Amino acid sequence: MNRREDDLPQLLAHADGLLRKDRLRDAVHAYRELLELQPDVANAWFNLGYALRQLGEFEPALHAYGEALRHGISRAEEVHLNRAAIHADHLRRDDQAEAELRAALALAPHYAPALLNLGNLHEERGHRESAIECYRRILEICPQPAGGADRQALARLAQLQPPADLDDPLLSRLQQAATSLDPLDDGLRANLHFSLGRAFDTLGEPARAFVSFDAGKRMAHRRYPPYDPARAEQNTRALIHAFPAPASVPGNALDASPQPLFICGMFRSGSTLLEQVLAAHPDVAAAGELDLLPRMIRSELVPFPASAAGLDDAAVARLARQYHGGLLERLPGPGTGRRYATDKRPDNYLLIGLIKRLFPRAKILHTHRNPMDNGLSVFMQHLNPRVFDYAGTLAGIGHHHGQYLRLMTHWKSLYPKEIHDFDYDAFVVSPEATLRPLLEFLGLAWDDDCLQFHRLGNTVKTASYWQVRRPLYGEASGRWRRYSEFLGPLRESLTLAGIETPD
Missing domain, CATH: 3.40.50.300 (P-loop containing nucleotide triphosphate hydrolases)
Incomplete structure (x- = not known):
């Protein structure tokens, strides 16, 4: 083993540090330098894929994730999930996205994030019953609300099959999930409140609906700086100042x-x-x-x-x-x-x-x-x-x-x-x-x-x-x-x- 190969742990630590600091371009360079020396470091391929995805370089990101799979990365279902997100969210390749999600589920049939993303994809493609099936499977895996994907599935299911009346058990379950004392991510709890608001809106209960929407807004925004009207006005002035006249048509216009x-x-x-x-x-x-x-x-x-x-x-x-x-x-x-x-x-x-x-x-x-x-x-x-x-x-x-x-x-x-x-x-x-x-x-x-x-x-x-x-x-x-x-x-x-x- 030569001296540069001895430096592999340091190179990996350096690349990981750049990624944590969000220095994405530098991290990409560091991971590629490492992988030229040692191409079988699966986690380095995975992190390279992540950095490339954040930079909007989607095809290279897919390649890097593919190399992570080829080199036997653990929890390969997570890699398939990331590849599915690139295909669906950025490249409009929904068939490939679905194939990746099904590959993840073939490896881990109870992998709730893949089920949730598959349900979302079915919704985007207009396949209501298939989406409902995915969300129900998640709730069967976690019959009591206990955290992430299950509660997201509950919120989505309430949109696809709105409660029929105020006594509907689904409405009660949604209320309990939204107001529980369990520690939840603010965004997830906000999602539950918004879903509850839409359910009340559908049932003709505007007062209850508004209370739920207001709770969702407060939860979603509570850790972020409030809207600054003066800064918004300054941004408007800056745009008007930057483009004060009509654009000309240059000779090389595309x-x-x-x-x-x-x-x-x-x-x-x-x-x-x-x-x-x-x-x-x-x-x-x-x-x-x-x-x-x-x-x-x-x-x-x-x-x-x-x-x-x-x-x-x-x-x-x-x-x-x-x-x-x-x-x-x-x-x-x-x-x-x-x-x-x-x-x-x-x-x-x-x-x-x-x-x-x-x-x-x-x-x-x-x-x-x-x-x-x-x-x-x-x-x-x-x-x-x-x-x-x-x-x-x-x-x-x-x-x-x-x-x-x-x-x-x-x-x-x-x-x-x-x-x-x-x-x-x-x-x-x-x-x-x-x-x-x-x-x-x-x-x-x-x-x-x-x-x-x-x-x-x-x-x-x-x-x-x-x-x-x-x-x-x-x-x-x-x-x-x-x-x-x-x-x-x-x-x-x-x-x-x-x-x-x-x-």
């Missing part, structure tokens, strides 16, 4: 097929519905909520938006090609033959200035709805408090809505002919009359299948995946009226932002 089509607006404003409607058109492929632009901002464009001033035509062309390549990787099935491919990430409304720099000819679809309904829907949803700090309170939601509208007003002043408003409330009342102008805006012919969107067999990876499996319905419009006595802080903050609210 003109690739399919064209990226951006659907954005407030969360819970109908963006998933619109993407499904368009996915039923033969000229549109749905790529879902993509992390391509946010990853770009966290890497090449730090600090954003100030970095936008230094982008020359060559850098813009490179970033546009990078984005489009990532878009093509994430298209399901034969999507590459379509005219448009949708990027349906609601908070991309923050990035319209950047989008128009990268793709000067890009069209933007802006979804919106009644601000009281929109605010209530955000309050009823468990959004990541690290990203959506405003969603923790009704007042924060209303203030954020004001900043969103301020920014959209700016973008529309720059690109009045390239941003089309999609009114969710108008669509559910008059779908064809609302959709025809939108298709004309895109230069697409009318297609009757667009109004049969609920029959699509595609995967939907947002919180709205069951809503868009139903024919068009309108009960979400005006829902705020049932909760009006609790929504004072939302109304007040909307009014302060100059937004009219219905009586």
